Amino acid sequence: MENREKFASRLGFILVSAGCAIGIGNVWKFPYMCGMYGGAAFIVMYLIFLAILGLPILVCEFSVGRGSGLGMGKAFDKLEPKGSKWHNLKWISVLGSFLLMMFYTMVGGWMIYYAYLEAAGKLSGLDADGVAGVFSNMLSQPQTMMLWTVIAIVISFAVCIMGLKNGVEKVTKVMMIFLIILMFALAVNSLFLKNASAGIKFYLVPDFTVIKKNGLGTMIFAAMSQAFFTLSLGIGAMEIFGSYLDKKKRITGEAINIICLDTLVALMAGFIIIPACFSFGVQPDSGPSLLFITLPNLFNNMKGGRLWGTLFFIFMSFAALSTIIAVFENIIAMFMDMLGWSRKKSVGINFVLITVLSMPAVLGFNLLSNVQPLGEGTGIMDMEDFLVSSNLLPLGSLVFLMFCVRKNGWGFENFIKEANEGEGVKYPKWLRAYMQYVLPIIVTVIYLKGYYDTFAAKGNNILIPWMCFAVLLLLVIFGISLFTGKKKKSK
Numbered sequence: 001m002e003n004r005e006k007f008a009s010r011l012g013f014i015l016v017s018a019g020c021a022i023g024i025g026n027v028w029k030f031p032y033m034c035g036m037y038g039g040a041a042f043i044v045m046y047l048i049f050l051a052i053l054g055l056p057i058l059v060c061e062f063s064v065g066r067g068s069g070l071g072m073g074k075a076f077d078k079l080e081p082k083g084s085k086w087h088n089l090k091w092i093s094v095l096g097s098f099l100l101m102m103f104y105t106m107v108g109g110w111m112i113y114y115a116y117l118e119a120a121g122k123l124s125g126l127d128a129d130g131v132a133g134v135f136s137n138m139l140s141q142p143q144t145m146m147l148w149t150v151i152a153i154v155i156s157f158a159v160c161i162m163g164l165k166n167g168v169e170k171v172t173k174v175m176m177i178f179l180i181i182l183m184f185a186l187a188v189n190s191l192f193l194k195n196a197s198a199g200i201k202f203y204l205v206p207d208f209t210v211i212k213k214n215g216l217g218t219m220i221f222a223a224m225s226q227a228f229f230t231l232s233l234g235i236g237a238m239e240i241f242g243s244y245l246d247k248k249k250r251i252t253g254e255a256i257n258i259i260c261l262d263t264l265v266a267l268m269a270g271f272i273i274i275p276a277c278f279s280f281g282v283q284p285d286s287g288p289s290l291l292f293i294t295l296p297n298l299f300n301n302m303k304g305g306r307l308w309g310t311l312f313f314i315f316m317s318f319a320a321l322s323t324i325i326a327v328f329e330n331i332i333a334m335f336m337d338m339l340g341w342s343r344k345k346s347v348g349i350n351f352v353l354i355t356v357l358s359m360p361a362v363l364g365f366n367l368l369s370n371v372q373p374l375g376e377g378t379g380i381m382d383m384e385d386f387l388v389s390s391n392l393l394p395l396g397s398l399v400f401l402m403f404c405v406r407k408n409g410w411g412f413e414n415f416i417k418e419a420n421e422g423e424g425v426k427y428p429k430w431l432r433a434y435m436q437y438v439l440p441i442i443v444t445v446i447y448l449k450g451y452y453d454t455f456a457a458k459g460n461n462i463l464i465p466w467m468c469f470a471v472l473l474l475l476v477i478f479g480i481s482l483f484t485g486k487k488k489k490s491k
Contacts, residue, residue: 003163004069004243004244005163005164005165005244006164006244006245006246006479007164007165007169007241007245007246008165008170009167009169009246010248010249010254010409011173012169012172012173013169013241013244013245013254014254014257015172015173015176015177016168016169016172016176016322016326016375017238017241017254017258017326018176018257018258018261018262019172019175019176019321019322019323019325019326020232020237020238020259020323020326020327021230021231021232021258021259021262021284022176022179022261022262022265022319022322022323023062023104023133023174023232023319023320023323024107024111024291024316024319024320024481025229026230026232026262026265026269026319027266027269027273027291027292027316027319028287028288028290029072029226030226030266030267030270031203031266031269031270031274031284031288032284033222033223033226034203034204034270034274035202035203035211035274035284036214036222037203037211037214037219037222037223038206038208038210038211038219039203039204039206039207039210039212040204040205040206041200041206041207041211041219042219042222042223043204043267045219045220045223046223046227047227048223048262049223049224049226049227049248049272050230050263052225052426053224053228053439053443054227054228054230054231054233054259054340055252055255055256055444056259056401056431056434056435057231057233057234057400057401057439057443058231058233058255058259058438059251059252059255059419059427060400060401060403060404060415060420061233061234061236061239061242061400062238062239062241062242062245062254062255063242063251063374063415063419064076064079064239064242064400064403064410065238065239065240065241065242065244065247065420066242066243066247066251066418067079067243067410067414067415067418068243069243069335069414070243070337070491071237071239071240071243071333071334071336071379072090072093072094072236072240072330072334072335073090073094073245073334073335073336073337073340074238074301074337075090075239075401076089076090076270076327077090079410079414080209080403080409080410081353081408084408084409084484085480085484086399086403086409086480087284087351087481087485088254088480089399089403089477090236092234092235092392092395092396092399093234093236093239093330093396094331094334095392095413096234096235096236096336096392096393096396097235097236097237097327097330098331098353098354098357099115099387099388100327100385100388101324101327101328101358101470102234102333102352102354102355102357102361102384103358103380103384103385104154104320104323104324104327104357105149105152105156105324105354105358106145106149106152106358106361106362106381107173108149108152108156108317108320108323108324109145109149109150109151109152109290110148110292111316111317111319111320112147112148112151112152112155112330113138113315114291114292114296114313114316115147115310115313115314115316115317116305117134117310117313117315117407118285118293118299118309118310119261119306120215120312121306121411122134122150122242122256122299122407123299123300123306123309124305124306125300126295126296126300127349128297131293131297131300132293134292134296135288135292135293136191139365139366140365140366141366142362142363142366145362145365146359146418149358150355151363152320152321152324153324153351153354153355153358154351155321155346156324156325156328157328157350157351157354158322159171159172159325160325160328160329160332160343161343161344161347161446164244164329164407165317166331168193168195168325168326171325172322172325172326174458175318175321176318176321178314178318179265179315179319179322180264180265180320181314182311182314182315183221183265183268183272183315184268185270185311186272186308186311186312186315187271187272187396189277189308190271190272190273190274190275190279191271191275193275193276193279195275195278195279195304196237196275196276196278196279196281197275198203198278198418199274199275199276199277199278199279199292199345199420200271200274200275202274203270203271203274203275203358206233211428218230221449222369222440224446225446225449225450226354228391228393228394228397228443228446229260229393230266231258231259231262232323232393233393233396233397233400234392234393234394234395234398234399234400235327235330235388235392235393236330236334236396237326237327237330239330239400240326240330240333241326241329243333244294247421247422248422248423249422249423249424250419250420250421250422250423250424250425250426250427251418251419251422252419252420252424252425252426252427253419253424253425254424256425256477265319272289272312273295276298276302277294277298279297279298279345280297280301282294282297283393290312291316295312296309298414299312303377304362312387315326319471323340328350330355331346331350331354332346332347332350334477335349335350360380360384361379361380363380363382364379364380364381365379365381368380374386374454375458377460386454389450390447390450390451390454391470391473393446394443394444394446394450395447395473395477396443397443397467398440398443398447398477398481399477400429400483401435401439401440401443401476401483402440402477404435405432405435406436406481406482408481408482408483408484409481412432412435412436414453416429416432431489444474445461447470447474448467448470448471448474450468451466451467451470455467
């Protein structure tokens with residue numbers, strides 16, 4: 001097995017890890033949710049949940065990585081007590097990483113394709129129906145979808161094959177720096193549009209009537225869910241970068257830096273999108289329709305819109321590719337650690353695997369559109385997204401959390417020792433009880449609520465079996481975490 005690389009710089013670690021966290025959800029969901037749930041009131045609630053929910057789990061994931069010096073293929077094997085079964089749970093990370101890439105590579109391809117369309121002027125002069133038609137035509141053409149998906153895969157694996165320092169770190173640093181520059185340029189442009197102030201008011205000024213209308217409980221859960229999912233926790237995508245990290249700095253401070261950068265991008269996305277929507281009298285949408293229909297229409301009506309549209313989709317391409325590269329690195333390292341493969345061999349085999357596995361999502365919009373696994377109106381991508389977002393991310397996060405606090409796992413004392421090695425912000429020991437008893441309940445509630453929200457409208461005959469399935473998976477996780485091996489004394 002090749003000698004394990006380390007990050008060349010602290011900045012590289014922060015930007016690469018933030019690149020993994022920063023994704024399309026920062027843009028197509030966060031601004032919409034801010035407006036929907038009361039502006040600044042939602043943002044404050046979101047930040048609170050990032051601190052009490054996202055931060056502890058992120059520190060756990062980084063600590064497992066640095067403490068083991070290995071990716072998820074072997075991390076639990078090295079850190080677990082002898083005779084325990086924690087290593088069996090690594091397959092959550094393996095499966096989660098592959099499932100995420102089975103559709104996220106396609107979405108990354110969409111971003112690159114739209115950057116090309118804007119740059120080439122192929123969206124210029126189209127009316128609203130024409131812009132919507134371009135998106136529909138893209139989805140209906142498997143050849144186009146395949147081509148741009150493969151382009152995203154090739155670019156990302158080409159970065160990974162160059163290694164951690166010369167590939168992943170160097171390229172992602174450049175992409176993230178340009179992403180931030182582009183983001184600020186786009187935000188400044190939006191702020192100077194006509195009627196932008198109304199959009200800023202909608203975005204940031206607390207609107208308690210909206211909170212009352214939607215319900216405080218609904219807003220709290222929306223903020224909690226967004227804070228949980230924004231960091232891409234639970235599938236080892238952060239853990240792998242912890243394994244490349246030296247011991248000079250304490251992990252908590254590094255995790256805070258990454259959360260701040262992720263939050264900055266999410267907030268700036270709102271400054272880009274919402275003032276522009278208000279300027280042209282368009283309701284801010286959530287999801288793909290915002291990116292591929294609403295915003296191109298706005299760019300067509302904006303002075304210099306072709307330029308701003310091109311820059312926006314370059315920004316989105318960087319956001320998508322940084323996540324893809326990070327998860328690819330996780331997958332590559334898993335096979336290197338588990339099977340002793342060289343980086344070249346792992347890249348080659350996984351390139352073929354990912355390319356083949358990405359095709360069902362691509363074909364789900366056209367040749368396989370009759371396949372509706374979650375009911376009428378759903379597609380293969382919806383099923384894959386559900387398995388990742390509503391299953392493997394929360395369950396994987398629960399595993400990392402339990403592994404770090406349980407005496408029959410790594411144990412809290414070992415976790416805190418690793419987290420606090422080096423200089424910087426210390427992780428507080430007094431959070432032990434919260435991490436052992438409160439946080440697992442919060443994650444479990446988020447997990448079960450995700451199932452309920454997905455299937456409640458489909459009737460009890462569908463809801464009840466799926467909820468039983470969700471509980472069964474929970475029982476497996478808690479069974480292994482509570483009863484595996486002998487409880488050891490923490491050193």
